[in-house]
Amino acid sequence: MQFRDENKKHHNQLLEGLKLMRECPMCKNEYKIERFSVLDEYHGAHLVHIVCPKCANSILALVTISQFGMSSVGMATDLSAEDAKKIFQLDAITDDDVLDFHTMLKNIQTHIFVSKKVFPPSSEHPVRS
Numbered sequence: 001m002q003f004r005d006e007n008k009k010h011h012n013q014l015l016e017g018l019k020l021m022r023e024c025p026m027c028k029n030e031y032k033i034e035r036f037s038v039l040d041e042y043h044g045a046h047l048v049h050i051v052c053p054k055c056a057n058s059i060l061a062l063v064t065i066s067q068f069g070m071s072s073v074g075m076a077t078d079l080s081a082e083d084a085k086k087i088f089q090l091d092a093i094t095d096d097d098v099l100d101f102h103t104m105l106k107n108i109q110t111h112i113f114v115s116k117k118v119f120p121p122s123s124e125h126p127v128r129s
């Protein structure tokens with residue numbers, strides 16, 4: 001059962017890495033490191049979702065395990081583990097997406113400018129009765 005032993009070793013390494021994330025950054029409650037969800041895993045880097053059992057705030061942590069040691073970086077999130085997993089499975093934003101968004105913003109600004117020209121502020125016109 002080498003596969004199972006490798007999985008157990010891998011799981012234990014991840015638990016060691018998570019010990020670096022010892023407490024909730026919001027309420028300072030000590031985490032129960034058994035309560036986490038691994039959202040993604042790539043070449044020794046694990047994206048982990050942790051919910052604080054005391055204040056219910058969540059963090060996303062990137063835990064990396066390599067031959068040089070372990071490190072972890074965390075950030076607060078309001079995403080559930082399921083939502084975070086869905087978001088990370090989406091395609092990356094492309095250059096074309098950014099250009100399309102820029103064009104959309106430009107069109108909105110043009111529309112607002114045109115709207116102000118067509119419908120000037122009401123203070124400039126007397127109210128009709």
Ligand SMILES: [Zn+2]
Pocket residue numbers: 024025026027028029052053054055056057
């Ligand atoms: Zn907390």
